[in-house]
Amino acid sequence: MKIDRRSFLSFLIGGGAGTALSPLPWKLMDDSSIWTQMWPWTPVPEDGEASYVNSACTLCPGGCGITVRKIDDRAVKIEGMKGHPVNNGGLCILGLSGLQLLYGPTRVKTPLKRVGKRGQGSWEKISWKDAISEVAKILSDLRSTGQSHTVGCISDSDRGTVPRLFERFLTVYGSPNLMRTSSIIDSYELTLHLMQGVQASPGFDFENADFILSFGSGIIDGWGSPVRMFRANSAWRNTGGKIIQIEPRLSNTAAKSDKWIPANPGTEAALALGIAHVIIKESLYDAEFVDNYSAGFEDWKRFVLDKYGPDSVATITGIDNTTIIALARSFARASKPLAICGRGQGTTPGSLDECTTVHALNALVGNINKQGGIFAVAEPDYINWPEVEMDATAAIGMQKDRLDGAGSKKYPFSRYLLNRLPQAINSGEKYPLKALFVGDANPLYTMSDSKAVKKAFDKVPFVVSFSSYMNETAQNADLILPNHAYLERYEDIPTPPGMPKPVISLTRPVVEPQLNTKHTGDIIILLAKAMGGNIADAFAWNSYDACLKETLGNKWQVMIKKGFWSYPDFFVQTHEESFDTISGKFEFVSKETGSLKQFKPVNIEGDKTNYPLLLMPYDSIRLANGVIGNPPFVMKSVDDTVLKGNNVFIEINPKTAGEQGLREGQLAMLSTPVGKAKVKVHLFDGIMPGLVALPRGLGHTAFDDYLAGKGINFNELIGPVEDPVSGLDTAWGIRVKLAKV
Amino acid sequence: MSALDDNAKEIAEDAGGEEIATSSREINTKEQDNGAGGPIILFFIIGLFASLILGWVIFPKLLYSKKKQPIDFNHVLHVAEVEDGCESCHFFREDGTYSGVPKLEQCIDCHDEIQGISHDEIKFVEKYVSKGREVPWLIYSRQPDCVFFSHAAHVKAAKIDCVTCHGHIGESENLKIYEESRITGYSRDIWGKSIGGFKKNTWDRMKMDDCAECHRKNTANISRTGVKTPTNRLIGHIIDLVSPGTSVSNKGGSVQTERDACFVCHK
Numbered sequence A: 001m002k003i004d005r006r007s008f009l010s011f012l013i014g015g016g017a018g019t020a021l022s023p024l025p026w027k028l029m030d031d032s033s034i035w036t037q038m039w040p041w042t043p044v045p046e047d048g049e050a051s052y053v054n055s056a057c058t059l060c061p062g063g064c065g066i067t068v069r070k071i072d073d074r075a076v077k078i079e080g081m082k083g084h085p086v087n088n089g090g091l092c093i094l095g096l097s098g099l100q101l102l103y104g105p106t107r108v109k110t111p112l113k114r115v116g117k118r119g120q121g122s123w124e125k126i127s128w129k130d131a132i133s134e135v136a137k138i139l140s141d142l143r144s145t146g147q148s149h150t151v152g153c154i155s156d157s158d159r160g161t162v163p164r165l166f167e168r169f170l171t172v173y174g175s176p177n178l179m180r181t182s183s184i185i186d187s188y189e190l191t192l193h194l195m196q197g198v199q200a201s202p203g204f205d206f207e208n209a210d211f212i213l214s215f216g217s218g219i220i221d222g223w224g225s226p227v228r229m230f231r232a233n234s235a236w237r238n239t240g241g242k243i244i245q246i247e248p249r250l251s252n253t254a255a256k257s258d259k260w261i262p263a264n265p266g267t268e269a270a271l272a273l274g275i276a277h278v279i280i281k282e283s284l285y286d287a288e289f290v291d292n293y294s295a296g297f298e299d300w301k302r303f304v305l306d307k308y309g310p311d312s313v314a315t316i317t318g319i320d321n322t323t324i325i326a327l328a329r330s331f332a333r334a335s336k337p338l339a340i341c342g343r344g345q346g347t348t349p350g351s352l353d354e355c356t357t358v359h360a361l362n363a364l365v366g367n368i369n370k371q372g373g374i375f376a377v378a379e380p381d382y383i384n385w386p387e388v389e390m391d392a393t394a395a396i397g398m399q400k401d402r403l404d405g406a407g408s409k410k411y412p413f414s415r416y417l418l419n420r421l422p423q424a425i426n427s428g429e430k431y432p433l434k435a436l437f438v439g440d441a442n443p444l445y446t447m448s449d450s451k452a453v454k455k456a457f458d459k460v461p462f463v464v465s466f467s468s469y470m471n472e473t474a475q476n477a478d479l480i481l482p483n484h485a486y487l488e489r490y491e492d493i494p495t496p497p498g499m500p501k502p503v504i505s506l507t508r509p510v511v512e513p514q515l516n517t518k519h520t521g522d523i524i525i526l527l528a529k530a531m532g533g534n535i536a537d538a539f540a541w542n543s544y545d546a547c548l549k550e551t552l553g554n555k556w557q558v559m560i561k562k563g564f565w566s567y568p569d570f571f572v573q574t575h576e577e578s579f580d581t582i583s584g585k586f587e588f589v590s591k592e593t594g595s596l597k598q599f600k601p602v603n604i605e606g607d608k609t610n611y612p613l614l615l616m617p618y619d620s621i622r623l624a625n626g627v628i629g630n631p632p633f634v635m636k637s638v639d640d641t642v643l644k645g646n647n648v649f650i651e652i653n654p655k656t657a658g659e660q661g662l663r664e665g666q667l668a669m670l671s672t673p674v675g676k677a678k679v680k681v682h683l684f685d686g687i688m689p690g691l692v693a694l695p696r697g698l699g700h701t702a703f704d705d706y707l708a709g710k711g712i713n714f715n716e717l718i719g720p721v722e723d724p725v726s727g728l729d730t731a732w733g734i735r736v737k738l739a740k741v
Numbered sequence B: 001m002s003a004l005d006d007n008a009k010e011i012a013e014d015a016g017g018e019e020i021a022t023s024s025r026e027i028n029t030k031e032q033d034n035g036a037g038g039p040i041i042l043f044f045i046i047g048l049f050a051s052l053i054l055g056w057v058i059f060p061k062l063l064y065s066k067k068k069q070p071i072d073f074n075h076v077l078h079v080a081e082v083e084d085g086c087e088s089c090h091f092f093r094e095d096g097t098y099s100g101v102p103k104l105e106q107c108i109d110c111h112d113e114i115q116g117i118s119h120d121e122i123k124f125v126e127k128y129v130s131k132g133r134e135v136p137w138l139i140y141s142r143q144p145d146c147v148f149f150s151h152a153a154h155v156k157a158a159k160i161d162c163v164t165c166h167g168h169i170g171e172s173e174n175l176k177i178y179e180e181s182r183i184t185g186y187s188r189d190i191w192g193k194s195i196g197g198f199k200k201n202t203w204d205r206m207k208m209d210d211c212a213e214c215h216r217k218n219t220a221n222i223s224r225t226g227v228k229t230p231t232n233r234l235i236g237h238i239i240d241l242v243s244p245g246t247s248v249s250n251k252g253g254s255v256q257t258e259r260d261a262c263f264v265c266h267k
């Protein structure tokens, strides 16, 4: 028998028929379709018991309440907490992505000690015991040689128990150098201090206001407490509230406002004075308030009427005088007008003149301490620890001038001037900083003039970071003592910026600590105990949790149950009681400084000939630019006209681009007096000619691969400009030139 | 003569030639006969049978890997000890979700100490209970992740008993070998023990057609829960997807997910 081609074909046909009659093809088809759902990158939700834990978000200062959905022991979804006074169920994109920070690769997994050169990224694991005794030893040595004041601490906030524990530690140890990351809140606090004589934060009753005059504040770009602002903005849509946005660039806020008025950059304060001029001249102001509860009005009136008529303001701001007059009238005639300032997300304090002028507008229309107006919100006084007993060393240390110059003769009113620290260290004019604690902050990324900041850090021999994540500052520290992530720890979150009513939220462990981390509060307590003596005595608590529980007292139970504590009757503030100035009234011209009479525009860095254009930062809710960088989910939301690959786009008006010979998508070299960067060009009709805008929040060197190395950190291109009265950073931009590459 | 001879020779040659030609034709015919019958059919049959054996016998052996459960479990013994039958361990949580396979938490009341002397019991307590580790049970009825199935709707609302879908597992004394598809990672029990997909009992298979079969039978007049198979009423699905709730056949969709069409049962 010979096997030939025919037999083979016949075999195949038989095989085919048999296969068709067997389950093989059908079963394979079915299984392979199921297999396509089983690829390792396909996210599969956990199966198990669902539960919810109420907590608070700490990823920005917004202070939102969150409800975290868990399946068994794993957190699977973050939602906004319903009924929370700040966000009532809402949540921002960063808050939603918090789980990527909890479970992601950017966490510092265990205490680390630097082994290679600073910033090189070589670490060795160290036990908690060794880490704490190492810090204790360095601090003890400094203290015993009378250098306690050379220890500093940077924190994102000075409110709440953890920053207060830092403060307490430094006090009893003997250093005045606690510094807080600055923001528009610094300017507002100073404004309230100078004009109303109070130590308080501003509280804006947006929910009841009906005419918002925003001097560049990114109402839906992350200003204030972001989710609360979104909600207020949506509410105005329904109630007919109006937003007038004054800003040289068409931001999201401007695009969604009722009227966008592009003023020449940096001239917002002049515009506010122009508006005041019209209101005063036409007697549209609240005479009842001005006559009975204010002082210095006549002086201020003369100054405003003399110098800031609509015509001269029109020249300064580039807005025509009829618009200014109409704006002033509608602001004064609105039933609940409210003027606010702080550019973008309010991450830079801006000029004090600007803030006081905008606040004066509110006073003119009498909306101080009024529904829909602005309140001075004192810090809730729930932290009542026993006074510390300072020994002689501590007393001497505390008497030393602060390194940043806050409270000095030059800047007597400011409490913190972190922006001045790099210069103080680099110039060495006062005294060196020998050790620096960095709490919940990332100064190496968030402070302007990155190069100078880095140089200053390099001069500090011992830097300790308490960060949960490997951020820029942690990368350049000598020791990292990682805090639990926010979903693993207890912490009180005091009133977020701009809330008219004080509220304390409770961050609560949603899951057990996943890594070998320790609560910063516990580290401070352990450190104090390791130092012994008075220092140990000032920290009698066994643990941070015990300290927090004791501090909150009867509030604790309520907060555990509800997730927050609110003070219901805080609205009752009378004009008679609320001004604590020399005159006992609202002071249009502060008797302490007289600053408003010498109103001066801010001089930004750079000369016109070498740097013909102006560079301004812009903020977006899709780009976190604070302590936390964008997690991957948020990164995904960034448009490719903002970032493409590793290239960031500048926004520039087509007219200006034409003059510079630049086309859409072209690469250009951008240089300012501070730094240089390669950028791509995006033509945008919504930006005033002569301006260049660059987003904040990019150019990280730390965090994960989705963020690091993408775009430029705006802070590398700009340096601080000191306000003559407050010493705070007033720079709103910098001069720049563009060249083709 | 020579001419004759030549002629004869020629004839003879012709004849011979013809003879040869004839015989060779005969051979050809013979060969052709053989080819049309025997070998070709034989090869067809070999192919047929080989593939049938491959498909029905060898393929399932290759497809499924056999795994033993981490420890053995005796349902009979436990059912006798507990009060609420299946629901004692496989219970509904307060929010209506179903607990499925028990966790240590349910075992620990009795098993915080070793009960009896069986090898599996000792292993259970030592390896899992005392270390607080969950037993990595292999779940025979685990459905692909895209399936949304609510026990509450079926057990509480429709009053279907466990046996209907899970069979008489509650009467077993041992856990059977877990056969896992090497391609999908799911249990053989979903497709059914029979590789041909034949079933005798309702619990023999757990594929979508089996859901559909029961739904068609028992909920034919309740349009809200009418489950459809992929091939039929595709158009209905498309209508549902494009404008949910408008098709007569499927008003409202799922009570729980408030979704329509495919999304009643699929995520």
Ligand code: SF4
Binding pocket: A057, A058, A059, A060, A061, A062, A063, A064, A087, A091, A092, A093, A094, A095, A096, A225, A226, A227
């Ligand atoms: S606004 Fe801030 S606090 Fe609120 S959810 Fe977003 S990141 Fe968290």
